[in-house]
Amino acid sequence: QVQLVESGGGLVQAGGSLKLSCAASGTFRSYTMGWFRQAPGKEREFIASIGWSGGRTYYVDSVKGRFTISRDNAKNTVYLQMNSLKPEDTAVYYCAADRNSMVVILTITHVDYWGQGTQVTVSS
Secondary structure, eight states, X not given: OOEEEEEOOEEEETTOOXXXXXXXXXXXXXXXXXXXXXXXXXXXXXXXXXXXXXXXXXXXXXXXXXXXXXXXXXXXXXXEEEOSOOGGGOEEEEEEEESOTXXXXXXXXXXXXXXXXXXXXXXX
């Protein structure tokens, strides 16, 4: 069993930065980790993933070049550095863990563990 707890969300002006953290209890070293987000009235969407060693990352086009996912397995923590934030980035951000160490694009139906979510609001 893995529990995920996100932190670091908040209110920021457009163009600003935030860094989200996801602390995991239990052993998540071999899991693929990812971040999803859900804006009001929209479906939850996958935005980034990182392989178990940290050597493989993937980003959807809407965040590529602005967001950076990383992990520290010694600290059981995954991070999402978000730069050049836009109002359309406003959403609840969720950390996710998938037992499949080979997966690159996480899907809602196959995620094994979810965090509770953290709100990110970007003002214009």
